[in-house]
Amino acid sequence: DSDKPASGYRKEDYLADVTALMGELGQKEVSLVGYSLGALVSIAWAAQNPDQVRCAVLVDPSLGTPPGVIAHYQRMAAAAPPSFSSREEIRTYFYTKYDRNIDPDLLEEYIKWGFFPDTPAPGYWSWKHSRQAAVETFATRVEDNHLYLPHLTCPTLFIRARESQMFSPAAWDALQEMGKGNFFFAEIPGADHGIMLQRPGAVADLICNFLQEVHAN
Structure with a gap:
């Protein structure tokens, strides 16, 4: 179990944590898998460090989320x-x-x-x-996360829960309309943003298959 600092839970703090962990482990290249806020952190870190990311899997990131x-x-x-x-x-x-x-x-x-x-x-x-x-983490979600998307150069799989409250249909459609050849898409029915507790097997299969395919090439 980790410590629980009183503050330091915004996206820039998590990005700094990933950078520090990479340095501590001496990793030259990684595959990023993130869910919800973890997906937003993965988007930003992959965009900022393209030479260190082999691929990314982004599970129901908060993109285009209505303010309400x-x-x-x-x-x-x-x-x-x-x-x-x-x-x-x-x-x-x-x-x-x-x-x-x-x-x-x-x-x-x-x-x-x-x-x-x-x-x-x-x-x-x-x-x-x-x-x-x-509470502090949710404040991170209102930032302009979509600004990082054009800078993703690695193979990237977006997984959306079909009834997601956080990953809007408009953002989902806009990503596909970007026409980036390194973007891949999968939508899972019968789930909302609680997808990791609702359809864990389907999510795991998509992640494993994508990682195996990328690393086989």
């Missing part, structure tokens, strides 16, 4: 309960949030790794991630 949707997610992040009295209460929270359209086995894994048991008191469960980080 941004505000809704900011309110949700701020209003999320700080702790839960049982695992069942956690399940109810997520089933309500995603209309029960969640892989139950994956949700159990998320609870196992995403919460501290017996915190803040015996029998309670609290988030491992910083709630303040979630």
Whole structure:
């Protein structure tokens, strides 16, 4: 488990973290896979460091997101309960949030790794991630992320959840109309922005197949 600084959760902070990690590991080239904000960070880092990125997979990035949707997610992040009295209460929270359209086995894994048991008191469960980080991170999404897109030169797979609230149909269409030969597209039905909890197998298959194809060439 990592530390939770009081601040430093905007996109430029994450970009600096990726750069520092690359230096620490001594990596010359990487393949980037990012979901949601991670996809936005991947877009920016790949555009800024084209010689170090072999390929990128971007899962439901927040592109063309309506301001009202941004505000809704900011309110949700701020209003999320700080702790839960049982695992069942956690399940109810997520089933309500995603209309029960969640892989139950994956949700159990998320609870196992995403919460501290017996915190803040015996029998309670609290988030491992910083709630303040979630609020600060959502402010990042209003930036002009699309400005980086023309500068992506590596093979790049965009994966969109068909009912996504964050990756707008207009942005999806505009990407395809750019006509960049290094851009590839896949849309997954039966999922919204919670795609990683709703259709994990479909996402994993697309990622693995794309990475294998790129690295085979």
